Amino acid sequence: MEPFGIALLGCGTVGTGVAKMLLEHPDRLTARAGRKLELRRIVVDDAKKPRPSGIPSSLFTTNLRAVIDDPAVQVVVEVVGGIDWAKQAVLDLLAAGKHIVTANKALLATHGGEIFDAGRRHGQAIAFEASVGGGIPIIGALCQGLAANQILSLQGILNGTCNYILTCMTENGCSYADMLADAQRKGYAEADPTMDVDGTDSAHKLAILVQIAFGVALPLSAIQRRGIAGIDLLDIRFAKELGYTIKLLAEAWLEPAACGLAPHAKPQSAKCDQLAMHVSPVMLRQNAPLALVRDAYNALFVVGDAVGSTLYYGRGAGQMPTASAVVADLIDMAVGRAQQTFRSLKLWSGNHRNIVVRDPSTMRSRFYLRMMVEDRPGVMADITRILANHQISIASVIQHEALEHADGESEIVPLIIMTHTVPTGSFRAALDEIDRLVSVRPPSVYYPVGD
């Protein structure tokens, strides 16, 4: 069988990993793909930059046309990142009759519809296992392994940088700022880590998963997101005291239309038609499966109506784990499977179920609320009165004795309240009122509480 011709766009961390794998394990990959996987070109923007040894310099080009015009290139791996240049390159390559393998979640989350339409129009396939969860075969599980199920919920730790930072804060009591610097030193966080820590990267990945699991194409703005920037050690410690761990979760779940199910209570039926979604720090019970995912690892918890609960765990980023997913897609392309998957899935086709995205204010959850209050009579009465007025029931309270009182003045102490399940809208309204009390130092801090 003739070799399967491959080009790379980009030769950063992941691109180098893919090139190394293709060049170092030809026999293994030929056996699995049934034909040679032949790396023919690597498109880079700077021809002069030193490249890793072991990759022949003859492969490098700065000219995308060298790939477009090479009829022996059948598939192009887009690992250049970013959106604008990558999008135009992918559209040009699809038009030129090349299949695409991409790790670019931002590109798919923002322009998936246009790109998949172009793929269909030109009879080319797009594979994207590496775009979510690094080397963990999450996309394959949702597209194939769980294809008999209606997915009921997805709950994921999808950003390794955030999970690394939260793990260190929880286990070693380090500050957010210190841990962010550490993550950057270790190469977990990007030079500009904004998209990691503000939840955007997780939202990109959730948008892709939601597209597969629920057939819903939506603008990224439909996913409410809070990141971990500025998360306070105080809340990590109180979470621990209460038996919880704070994790940045990307979650989506079907809800019965008007039943008011708590987000973390697993829906029991597939007849739901409202989709709730968010990216948020969530307090999970310390023994919940996702609470046990440490460091830069990722995990996805998937509930299907037939299969029940399943979990997928592994490295969500890094050179070789991501290359593992890219090369798996290349093998799938060489075998011809990826093309069939692409045809049968109809992702971003506008042909999806009529699922309504649930108004975030109607989502129901338990909440952790930490207020900084003056340590004097009447404060607790004021706060609990406001909660009562909003029909918010209190599950537990922590207020420790203040260690010492400054002369004359009231000490400011943390007051923690865990609520029972309430609509998010009522909770936020109560919070606004609480933060206007003279005895409370705003802003108070709150997190949804999961299983």
Next chain:
Amino acid sequence: MEPFGIALLGCGTVGTGVAKMLLEHPDRLTARAGRKLELRRIVVDDAKKPRPSGIPSSLFTTNLRAVIDDPAVQVVVEVVGGIDWAKQAVLDLLAAGKHIVTANKALLATHGGEIFDAGRRHGQAIAFEASVGGGIPIIGALCQGLAANQILSLQGILNGTCNYILTCMTENGCSYADMLADAQRKGYAEADPTMDVDGTDSAHKLAILVQIAFGVALPLSAIQRRGIAGIDLLDIRFAKELGYTIKLLAEAWLEPAACGLAPHAKPQSAKCDQLAMHVSPVMLRQNAPLALVRDAYNALFVVGDAVGSTLYYGRGAGQMPTASAVVADLIDMAVGRAQQTFRSLKLWSGNHRNIVVRDPSTMRSRFYLRMMVEDRPGVMADITRILANHQISIASVIQHEALEHADGESEIVPLIIMTHTVPTGSFRAALDEIDRLVSVRPPSVYYPVGD
């Protein structure tokens, strides 16, 4: 597109689940398969037995020929279980031009070579996602998602009955006999649970995984196995005291030819050429990922040379989880993917890597050893002398004070020794000598110790 015609062999728990799913969710499955999945026949051995309501009685037949002779049946789901009848039926169906989807691990583990050869000869495909790990898409992960990797090790909890029993013994202090009866009442254990509790079922599943991950076809007898039958609460309790949990693991790992790597130390290189395997109760550290898998859940920990550590978790048995895997295979068949996977994988083809199965006596491990000894001077000296003679180094010892002494006679007390890493052969030889000491009541109990 024309409907995809399906027949079932068997209508027990799993068969009923598959039939229900095909009959109750036609729209969902048609959308995912790109064509109607049409259930045309169900072959059963007793036409008079009452069948679940909702399955039209016209589908049932006792005659396999009704399936063989129906040109509209393109794939047959074998969920009848057992070996002899199932094997002949599968061979006849392949010869008649039907693809096969099977959940029968015993059949594949014992006759996989013959069946896959027949599939290739007749141009038909065999899919078997449901044979290992129930609804968890483990086979798909190994065959596709991790295809770029050389797998370095597999570590699985693959029998839900055993894990359920061990969980209850560990958490509630119940006896083995009580828990086995309970598992049977709950339907986790078969009427004859021998194959579950003696490790045979786990060995069947490991043989299938090893075939995919390492390309090694071997007789089942090559997998050393110990089950959980008769496991003693005493050892569960001492494990706990030492910070460990006992799990029945099915393990396979590549070892450097003669380096003496401990089995639970992860091999660092893919250049190994010896395969070590066993099914055994293993003591795992309480916070190891697999130690946290409770009740009837299954999990597989897979280490690949590129992807690193990954884990897959979910229900390993049960009607709808297993049906989820079977119907995923049917969708793959209808789309045409399963046929390509079958062709490209060359499983059981005799075309595999030249991997040597490691002599179990040369495998190296740490060991937990529990002896029942007379509580008198010199016993510890005798035992530690024997261990020293075999170059076995002691990591820790537990001997609690006996609560009371019977008049004149020596009390029999448990003595626990944890060894450092030693060759299994040396350990067993020392154990034989220890069990011949007059002050020791044989047989002493031992388990390998993992991470």
